[in-house]
Amino acid sequence: SPTDQGGEVSASFVVVANRLPVDRVQNPDGTVDWRTSPGGLVTALEPVMRANEGAWVGWHGAPDEVLDPFEEDGITIVPVPLSTDEVADYYEGFSNGTLWPLYHDVVAPPAFHRVWWDAYVRVNRRFAERAAQVSDQGATVWVQDYQLQLVPQMLRMMRPDLRIGFFLHIPFPPVELFQQLPWRREITEGLLGADLIGFQLPGAAQNFARLVRQRVSAEVRRDQITLGDGHVARARAYPISIDSRSFHELSRSEPVQQRARDIRRDLGEPKVMFLGVDRLDYTKGIKQRLRAFGELILEGRLDPDDVVFVQIATPSRERVEEYRHLRDEIDMLVGRINGDAGRIGRSPLVYLHSSFPREEMAAMYSAADVMVVTPLRDGMNLVAKEFVACRGADDGALVLSEFAGAAYELKQAYKINPYDINDIKATLELASHDAPNNKARRMRALRKQVFDNDIAKWADNFLTDLDQTVTG
Ligand code: ADP
Numbered sequence: 408s409p410t411d412q413g414g415e416v417s418a419s420f421v422v423v424a425n426r427l428p429v430d431r432v433q434n435p436d437g438t439v440d441w442r443t444s445p446g447g448l449v450t451a452l453e454p455v456m457r458a459n460e461g462a463w464v465g466w467h468g469a470p471d472e473v474l475d476p477f478e479e480d481g482i483t484i485v486p487v488p489l490s491t492d493e494v495a496d497y498y499e500g501f502s503n504g505t506l507w508p509l510y511h512d513v514v515a516p517p518a519f520h521r522v523w524w525d526a527y528v529r530v531n532r533r534f535a536e537r538a539a540q541v542s543d544q545g546a547t548v549w550v551q552d553y554q555l556q557l558v559p560q561m562l563r564m565m566r567p568d569l570r571i572g573f574f575l576h577i578p579f580p581p582v583e584l585f586q587q588l589p590w591r592r593e594i595t596e597g598l599l600g601a602d603l604i605g606f607q608l609p610g611a612a613q614n615f616a617r618l619v620r621q622r623v624s625a626e627v628r629r630d631q632i633t634l635g636d637g638h639v640a641r642a643r644a645y646p647i648s649i650d651s652r653s654f655h656e657l658s659r660s661e662p663v664q665q666r667a668r669d670i671r672r673d674l675g676e677p678k679v680m681f682l683g684v685d686r687l688d689y690t691k692g693i694k695q696r697l698r699a700f701g702e703l704i705l706e707g708r709l710d711p712d713d714v715v716f717v718q719i720a721t722p723s724r725e726r727v728e729e730y731r732h733l734r735d736e737i738d739m740l741v742g743r744i745n746g747d748a749g750r751i752g753r754s755p756l757v758y759l760h761s762s763f764p765r766e767e768m769a770a771m772y773s774a775a776d777v778m779v780v781t782p783l784r785d786g787m788n789l790v791a792k793e794f795v796a797c798r799g800a801d802d803g804a805l806v807l808s809e810f811a812g813a814a815y816e817l818k819q820a821y822k823i824n825p826y827d828i829n830d831i832k833a834t835l836e837l838a839s840h841d842a843p844n845n846k847a848r849r850m851r852a853l854r855k856q857v858f859d860n861d862i863a864k865w866a867d868n869f870l871t872d873l874d875q876t877v878t879g
């Protein structure tokens with residue numbers, strides 16, 4: 408268990424991620440609050456950290472603050488500081504202006520700037536150094552996601568005694584796209600410093616193996632990569648999940664059930680409630696789904712007296728240009744649809760640009776009839792799994808993009824191609840009207856998948872494999 412030795416943390420299990428599970432937010436009156444951080448990484452890893460005692464090294468979401476380690480709900484938190492310039496160049500710049508669009512099929516154009524790269528290297532070194540300081544002899548260190556791809560190699564140079572795992576929460580692109588990156592060699596070598604490199608899907612692990620074969624002098628045998636110095640890295644798929652049981656129990660609790668009934672009442676007791684839940688991100692296909700819904704209403708294929716679409720979007724990366732632009736576009740689209748199709752006392756689209764507590768999310772998932780998940784590309788998409796986990800019976804329908812990692816496991820969802828608006832329209836119609844026995848058959852299979860493959864199993868699969876690797 409992590410010990411505090413004269414103010415310093417020392418742990419045998421260490422997670423390193425850009426985000427901590429909590430963000431430090433300063434209120435206008437100067438007081439400080441800690442809030443759950445946005446995104447799937449935190450949803451997935453928080454229960455893992457509660458089950459395994461360990462330290463979590465990460466950034467607390469605010470610039471220019473140096474904070475001491477502290478305990479939060481049984482997790483030892485080790486904050487890593489970022490300056491204002493580093494937030495702009497490493498986080499908003501290289502991580503979210505270069506890597507994020509490049510790894511998501513270039514659905515927005517990635518920008519390549521050398522000053523961003525320099526900040527990325529500097530900040531990755533800081534995370535590696537902090538992880539090296541808090542890790543016991545022979546500790547297991549699990550590095551997370553695209554913001555920290557150089558950390559495995561840096562850490563291995565500093566601390567060859569450590570067992571190093573890496574997990575990429577987002578897609579790993581085909582070589583044809585990855586090779587645009589001016590720093591492709593450094594990133595590849597950075598990842599290869601790990602003993603085990605985890606991806607969401609087998610296709611991503613294969614993309615990586617193909618890249619290594621073409622670009623690095625290493626021997627690649629199936630998932631095993633042997634480097635010149637004898638170090639062996641393995642590249643495998645571990646589709647991530649959620650704490651299915653705890654989502655289920657939360658959604659079945661009486662207050663959450665009552666809240667779900669209130670939500671439907673406040674919406675005017677619609678026959679069909681559609682729901683979208685996303686970080687406000689251009690990869691999520693929010694525009695495509697709203698456009699499809701709007702057309703269905705205008706064409707009279709859905710009756711605004713019967714249906715309502717609730718779209719919840721968490722503010723995200725708001726200083727990055729593409730995200731600002733997206734927000735404006737969605738505001739306009741929502742206004743247009745409600746302007747065209749709404750009546751006094753009835754708007755077909757309810758749009759909430761805000762973040763909610765988990766209880767409220769569980770109530771929304773329980774209240775909804777059709778969950779609409781339409782990313783143009785997504786590593787996994789935990790929202791899809793949360794909806795399934797929150798169902799109390801074999802009812803409700805999940806509309807799911809083929810381009811979400813979750814489609815690999817959730818085969819019984821109503822699948823759509825998000826680039827095909829007619830396909831989205833036809834599938835929204837089908838999912839809202841389909842016979843109850845068809846819905847039940849699909850939902851039964853989805854629930855089994857989500858309950859059989861939860862986050863504890865994911866962590867166990869990864870850490871067992873990591874444990875069996877030979878370091879060196
Ligand atoms: P990503 O990691 O890209 O954000 P995921 O779908 O994997 O996408 O994970 C999103 C996580 O954020 C889920 O756990 C979801 O419940 C949570 N979330 C999304 N929107 C909101 C919101 N408006 N309020 C609270 N939590 C949200």
Ligand code: F6P
Binds near residue numbers: 426553
């Ligand atoms: O895996 C998805 C992810 O990008 C995480 O790495 C990240 O923590 C989360 O979504 C939310 O994004 P951000 O940390 O940039 O707010």
